[in-house]
Amino acid sequence: MSAKERIRITAIEPLSANWNKLEKVDFQYVRANGETQPLTREIYHVDDGATVLLYDAARRTVILVRQFRLPAYLRGTSGDLLETPAGFLDGTEPEARMRQEVEEETGYRIASMQKVFEALMVPGCVTHAVHCFVAAYTPQDKVSDGGGLVAEGEDIEVVELLVDDALAMIGRGEITDGKTIMLLQYAALSLLRN
Template identity: 55%
Template sequence: MDHSPVRIHSEELLSDNWYLLKKYSFELRRRDGSWQAQAREVYDRGNGATILLYNTEHRTVLLIRQFRMPTFVNDYHGYLIETAAGLLDNASPEERIRLEAEEETGYRVGHVEKVYSAFMSPGSVTERVHFFIGEYQPGDRVNNGGGLAEEGEDIEVLELDFDEAIAMVARGEIVDGKTIMLLQYLELRLLKATLADCAPVAADRAIR
């Protein structure tokens, strides 16, 4: 008995100019048990990784600014403030993000921590992004960063006060999804740590 909710009938390659764009014709089993014919275009560019670099002592984060053509053609100026990121290209997520962080920001990352993975545009793109955070120190900088000119990259490195970065999200100055997710993750993590530090003090006052 077939328990799969999907029956793929055909797979058509529409483009392999950069990555793979395919059209799938299939049947999807609905919740009432009936089958419905559908067709979807799916863009496969591989999986990726991204990292938010932060400094606890100075309460700063390292972000980058670069031009993104798809945002430009969607009524935006095109320059996005983002966390360092890149496609895996057959590397492990941790290996890739270390390389991308150094290439884009100029900082060689020590310990990194994976926080979660997420599909960013599941309606049309296969990409699953692996999210990391990592603490940096001023002495970790080994070059100027900026990306690879031969790949069309012209990246500006930004060191921002953490609270200002959060405010930039609220003001609509940071609009990149992965960056917002990691900034808010770090905000919740710092808030949790602050509350944990306050708890013993509150308990001591209650005892008195």
């Protein structure tokens, strides 16, 4: 049975449209045993985004950014997260968007990047997908200080780490951002093997 045959949306109620769109969706779901079950979910429609892990294979380093994230703060942390540079697509192609974001956030101008996967980060309630890239960099690729755009509320610190140190930080709970963890593990398995 196709998804269109298993799902019948019966009502959509807008709840908010301030930053992104939040809706309450009522639907009928046909279970594997053939029974129909009425369900309700709140769905947050968020524009897709992209992220990139910058790596220097010769020096075994990566570039991350540290910035304040209010939801992390509301969970009882400092709110300052180490993560890969990222941004919403805003109607732009993922690679083009990442070239712009990398330079704004890190100050590096990247010659080429490779898309390695696309991930749904919270598929139970958010429509947002993240296009994940990797890109080689060298110290000579640095063209500015980076730091983000003040107009967007960005106050970004650029952090260069040995990949082994970054991986250890995951285990210690010092890197908790999902997209960053996935890309660091991808790099460890595919790009920066010992």
